[in-house]
Amino acid sequence: MPSESWYVLAAGQQYGPYPLAAMEQFVAEGRVTPQSMLRQGETGDWAPAGQLLDFSHVPAPAGGSGPGGFPPAGPLGYARAPQSSRSTWVIPVVVGGVCLALFVICLGLPMLFFFFRVSAANHEFKREFEKRRQQLEAQQVRVEESRKATEQVEKETKKARKEFEDQRKEFEAKAGSPIDEPALKPDGAKVPAEAEPRSP
Numbered sequence: 001m002p003s004e005s006w007y008v009l010a011a012g013q014q015y016g017p018y019p020l021a022a023m024e025q026f027v028a029e030g031r032v033t034p035q036s037m038l039r040q041g042e043t044g045d046w047a048p049a050g051q052l053l054d055f056s057h058v059p060a061p062a063g064g065s066g067p068g069g070f071p072p073a074g075p076l077g078y079a080r081a082p083q084s085s086r087s088t089w090v091i092p093v094v095v096g097g098v099c100l101a102l103f104v105i106c107l108g109l110p111m112l113f114f115f116f117r118v119s120a121a122n123h124e125f126k127r128e129f130e131k132r133r134q135q136l137e138a139q140q141v142r143v144e145e146s147r148k149a150t151e152q153v154e155k156e157t158k159k160a161r162k163e164f165e166d167q168r169k170e171f172e173a174k175a176g177s178p179i180d181e182p183a184l185k186p187d188g189a190k191v192p193a194e195a196e197p198r199s200p
Contacts, residue, residue, distance in 0.1 A: 009037040009046060017042075027058055 005017030008026070016039075018026075026032040027049075034050030049055075 004041050007039040007042075008032065009039070023053060027053055027055065 004020075006020065006023045007014055007016035008018070009015075023032065023038075032038070032049050032053070034048060034055050036049040037046045038049045038052050039046050040052065
């Protein structure tokens with residue numbers, strides 16, 4: 001018979017694992033009968049004990065306790081607490097959860113650090129961009145003010161020239177002859193020439 005671990009199903013509860021020596025002891029005590037449901041290993045299928053163990057050398061039990069005597073108690077030390085069928089997947093699930101948490105922590109911390117660095121760089125870039133935009137807007141305002149001042153000077157210059165032309169025509173009409181262009185002062189300002197009649 002194979003020497004792997006054995007499980008016993010009794011009264012709706014699963015007991016085990018037990019070594020082969022313990023199973024032979026249970027058979028000798030009458031705790032395991034040919035009708036008892038056994039399983040070899042954690043992944044085996046449940047089957048009657050008569051198909052898995054040898055009962056040819058076992059006499060008919062005189063007063064055995066039968067399958068309901070589990071968990072067995074005695075000096076052999078083979079008793080095990082009842083195990084639920086969920087015990088076969090609880091440990092892998094817990095181990096998998098711990099591994100997943102460690103993976104998330106190891107992967108998440110660098111990503112979080114990278115996110116904060118990118119966010120800080122983006123914030124600095126936005127602040128610098130806003131500063132440059134404000135500088136450009138201020139420069140555009142100054143250019144616009146300079147353009148308006150230039151236009152105002154041009155308007156005043158045109159107005160002064162028109163007034164000068166009107167005065168010159170008025171003097172020419174009174175004098176009956178054209179008036180010379182006004183001379184320039186040393187500082188560059190124009191002064192009207194004296195209106196004197198020219199000799200014929």
